[in-house]
Amino acid sequence: MKSAPGLVGIASFAVILLVWESAVRFGWINPFFVSQPSAIALSLSRAARSGELWHNVTVSLREFAIGYGLSVVIGILAGALAGRFRTVEYALDPFLWFLYSAPLIAFYPIFVLWFGLGVPTVIAMTFLLSVTQIATSTLKGIQSVNPGLLRAARSFGATDRDLLWKVVLPATVPMMTAGLRLGIGRALMGVVVGELFGATAGLGYSISYYGALLKTTDMIASLIVIVVLGVLCTQGLTAVEERFDSWRTF
Amino acid sequence: MDARTVVEPAPHIQVESLTIVYEKPKAAGALIAVSNVNLDIARGTFVTIVGPSGCGKSSLLLSIAGLVKPASGCIRVNGKPVMGPGRDRAVVFQDFALMPWRTVIDNVRFGLELQRPPRLTGGDLTERACRYVELVGLKGFEHYHPHQLSGGMRQRVGIARALAVDPEILLLDEPFGSLDAQTRDEMGSELLAIWERNKKTALFVTHGIDEAIFLADQIVVMARDPGRITEIISVDLPRPRTAETTDSKRFIEYRKQIRECLGREQS
Amino acid sequence: MKFNEHSPPLRGGEYYRTLVSTITVMAFLAVWEFAPRAGIVDATFTSQPTRVVAAGLEIIRTGGFLHDVSVSLSEFALGFTLAIAVGVALGLALGRFPVLRYALDPPIMAIYATPHLALLPIIVVWLGIGMQSKIAVAFVSGVIPILVNAMAGVRGVDGSWIAAARSFSARESDVFLKVILPASLPSVILGIRLGLSRAVLGVVVAEMYQSQAGVGNEIMRYGSEFRTDYLLFDVLLVSLFGLTATSAVRALEERLWTAGE
Numbered sequence: 001m002k003s004a005p006g007l008v009g010i011a012s013f014a015v016i017l018l019v020w021e022s023a024v025r026f027g028w029i030n031p032f033f034v035s036q037p038s039a040i041a042l043s044l045s046r047a048a049r050s051g052e053l054w055h056n057v058t059v060s061l062r063e064f065a066i067g068y069g070l071s072v073v074i075g076i077l078a079g080a081l082a083g084r085f086r087t088v089e090y091a092l093d094p095f096l097w098f099l100y101s102a103p104l105i106a107f108y109p110i111f112v113l114w115f116g117l118g119v120p121t122v123i124a125m126t127f128l129l130s131v132t133q134i135a136t137s138t139l140k141g142i143q144s145v146n147p148g149l150l151r152a153a154r155s156f157g158a159t160d161r162d163l164l165w166k167v168v169l170p171a172t173v174p175m176m177t178a179g180l181r182l183g184i185g186r187a188l189m190g191v192v193v194g195e196l197f198g199a200t201a202g203l204g205y206s207i208s209y210y211g212a213l214l215k216t217t218d219m220i221a222s223l224i225v226i227v228v229l230g231v232l233c234t235q236g237l238t239a240v241e242e243r244f245d246s247w248r249t250f
Numbered sequence: 251m252d253a254r255t256v257v258e259p260a261p262h263i264q265v266e267s268l269t270i271v272y273e274k275p276k277a278a279g280a281l282i283a284v285s286n287v288n289l290d291i292a293r294g295t296f297v298t299i300v301g302p303s304g305c306g307k308s309s310l311l312l313s314i315a316g317l318v319k320p321a322s323g324c325i326r327v328n329g330k331p332v333m334g335p336g337r338d339r340a341v342v343f344q345d346f347a348l349m350p351w352r353t354v355i356d357n358v359r360f361g362l363e364l365q366r367p368p369r370l371t372g373g374d375l376t377e378r379a380c381r382y383v384e385l386v387g388l389k390g391f392e393h394y395h396p397h398q399l400s401g402g403m404r405q406r407v408g409i410a411r412a413l414a415v416d417p418e419i420l421l422l423d424e425p426f427g428s429l430d431a432q433t434r435d436e437m438g439s440e441l442l443a444i445w446e447r448n449k450k451t452a453l454f455v456t457h458g459i460d461e462a463i464f465l466a467d468q469i470v471v472m473a474r475d476p477g478r479i480t481e482i483i484s485v486d487l488p489r490p491r492t493a494e495t496t497d498s499k500r501f502i503e504y505r506k507q508i509r510e511c512l513g514r515e516q517s
Numbered sequence: 518m519k520f521n522e523h524s525p526p527l528r529g530g531e532y533y534r535t536l537v538s539t540i541t542v543m544a545f546l547a548v549w550e551f552a553p554r555a556g557i558v559d560a561t562f563t564s565q566p567t568r569v570v571a572a573g574l575e576i577i578r579t580g581g582f583l584h585d586v587s588v589s590l591s592e593f594a595l596g597f598t599l600a601i602a603v604g605v606a607l608g609l610a611l612g613r614f615p616v617l618r619y620a621l622d623p624p625i626m627a628i629y630a631t632p633h634l635a636l637l638p639i640i641v642v643w644l645g646i647g648m649q650s651k652i653a654v655a656f657v658s659g660v661i662p663i664l665v666n667a668m669a670g671v672r673g674v675d676g677s678w679i680a681a682a683r684s685f686s687a688r689e690s691d692v693f694l695k696v697i698l699p700a701s702l703p704s705v706i707l708g709i710r711l712g713l714s715r716a717v718l719g720v721v722v723a724e725m726y727q728s729q730a731g732v733g734n735e736i737m738r739y740g741s742e743f744r745t746d747y748l749l750f751d752v753l754l755v756s757l758f759g760l761t762a763t764s765a766v767r768a769l770e771e772r773l774w775t776a777g778e
Contacts, residue, residue, distance in 0.1 A: 012623045033643055090537035095545075101763070102756040103718045105634075106733070108725065109740025109748055113562055152347035155315055155335050156361035156415065166364070170351045189632035196637060196726060204635065211638030219639055227631050234630070 035217040059202040067126025068187040079138025122194030129190040130183035137179020141172035261290035268323035283309040285476035300462040306477025340412035355392040382410040402433040473515035564745040572746035596655020608667025658719035659712035666708025670701030710766040
């Protein structure tokens with residue numbers, strides 16, 4: 001019974017694809033605007049065979065990996081320091097808040113100024129977009145550790161190092177991984193938008209490229225690849241979360 | 251009113267002129283939780299502390315545990331002043347305070363891990379933890395996580411964890427406060443059964459008058475504003491305590507006595 | 518020490534927080550201002566606070582930016598209002614009728630998983646580089662959070678309230694209007710707040726990508742002309758707008774949450 005929503009979901013998708021395809025074939029919708037599943041599938045296989053798809057995917061993935069990887073390391077570090085030392089938290093607070101709420105993508109021209117067009121700028125954008133999410137989640141995770149647990153540990157003679165490694169760190173994991181998961185979405189956005197503007201390769205670039213040629217089919221094909229990648233990453237992280245967070249009650 | 255019971259040999263726990271003060275975070279001034287309390291507790295006795303909310307009973311217990319620093323006064327265990335938590339004392343908390351990511355067996359091990367008893371390997375610790383898991387009646391649940399257990403079961407883990415470090419003094423801070431009435435009664439009897447085995451010195455804070463009488467050799471009655479001891483009652487009921495005990499005339503008399511004492515202080 | 522929760526809270530905790538935050542911001546501004554003067558960095562790349570302020574004053578004085586700002590504002594307003602209307606209506610409907618939800622949930626979740634700005638080029642292909650595409654972007658960016666949260670709001674209504682209403686023989690429309698709607702309002706407002714920043718971002722980025730007017734367009738122009746100070750002023754302006762709008766909504770949210778207790 002648990003797979004019922006899953007099955008309905010798949011069925012729903014299938015129906016939509018069917019309706020979509022038929023609508024175009026029967027001339028109800030102009031394929032120029034939305035293309036059709038069959039054409040998209042063709043475009044994808046063509047791109048795969050010619051190596052274009054893999055090239056774009058690898059470029060985008062590499063930018064994502066570097067940008068997101070950096071933000072994970074720095075984000076967790078910053079969040080942990082801020083959680084441990086109130087002064088650090090108060091000092092970082094205004095910057096985190098600004099980075100989180102300001103339209104960072106508007107800074108794109110400045111990045112171009114600093115790093116030039118291409119990969120470095122994309123990585124910078126990806127990093128900035130996701131680092132605040134991860135830092136904030138880590139910080140919140142540390143701050144939300146149940147003080148009763150700390151007290152219990154102390155009652156058994158825990159040292160500060162004990163408290164850190166045996167209580168705070170494990171307790172922070174749920175919120176931290178939630179932040180990591182949300183950070184993926186933002187990082188992906190950074191990659192795509194960065195490539196939209198000024199890249200020479202990558203999935204976002206290919207959307208922009210085909211967009212200039214008004215080739216909707218190929219655009220949607222690239223878009224689907226992006227979505228699939230995003231879903232895969234997120235689901236992957238969720239699986240890791242579930243493996244380690246089986247004790248979560250929230 | 252301060253009362254003192256002196257029993258030979260020297261008392262296990264001595265509380266002298268204890269005052270505990272908390273800063274009020276948002277307001278000026280401070281909150282006096284406990285004011286000039288004096289108390290001696292003999293080795294191997296089961297003492298319950300009962301009183302209304304805010305009378306400082308938990309603060310008193312936690313300062314004996316070494317988790318709360320008094321503003322003035324002194325607490326001694328075996329004649330030596332208490333400077334912080336120690337191996338001779340272990341606490342059982344009202345909210346269980348189990349590490350949610352640890353299994354039952356790992357939670358019971360937790361205290362041992364932190365205390366790092368010399369000459370015991372990791373395997374030794376696990377073996378010891380296993381014994382206490384069995385003692386509290388949770389055999390078979392070693393690899394469960396707290397969220398899979400009922401409230402009563404969780405508190406058994408808490409008790410096992412405290413017993414596993416083999417303390418001289420067991421400190422219980424309203425341990426059954428989060429449980430429903432029926433479970434509470436069951437746990438009370440089970441706690442006594444476990445306690446009978448090794449007769450550690452036990453200090454048990456509670457809201458419930460009946461619970462206080464049922465478990466205790468001695469009852470410390472406290473009042474609030476300021477937190478202080480108003481009466482110490484020696485309980486002369488035979489052990490082991492059973493359901494019949496609660497119906498006995500003596501029990502009812504004690505209940506009346508405590509109610510009157512509490513009522514007096516309220517007016 | 519932080520781990521000792523029995524230690525008294527920091528003396529005058531709130532003051533300390535403001536103090537540290539202010540000091541770090543001041544320090545940052547100071548470094549930003551004086552590093553170029555000391556020759557450590559080129560002001561063309563980083564600008565300086567004083568320059569940004571000067572640029573801002575210049576912009577405001579000449580009033581040239583008014584046109585761009587009004588274009589952006591109208592794009593945002595139109596698109597976002599549409600997003601609220603559609604998002605709330607659909608969200609409530611989906612929350613109320615499980616059948617609809619099962620049918621439409623997967624595609625909605627798929628759209629939720631898509632970085633909404635990746636849809637930019639396609640929207641431009643559909644609607645051109647004029648205002649319509651920006652309005653569409655504002656709509657697409659804003660509608661999903663509103664929809665998802667409205668739906669969650671309806672589903673999250675305490676079942677016992679509904680049962681209570683029904684026990685008083687309320688008609689279904691009454692149950693909807695008098696119980697479900699008010700109860701889901703806080704979630705709806707939350708969704709609006711989340712969608713708001715996304716919509717603002719969407720409009721600005723869309724203008725940066727392809728447009729003839731608007732703040733984003735201006736930003737790109739300044740960028741290509743290396744006029745960092747003007748660029749930064751515009752960016753800060755947009756940030757300020759987004760922040761004010763979200764703060765306003767948050768204030769509304771707080772009123773509703775406390776009222777709903």
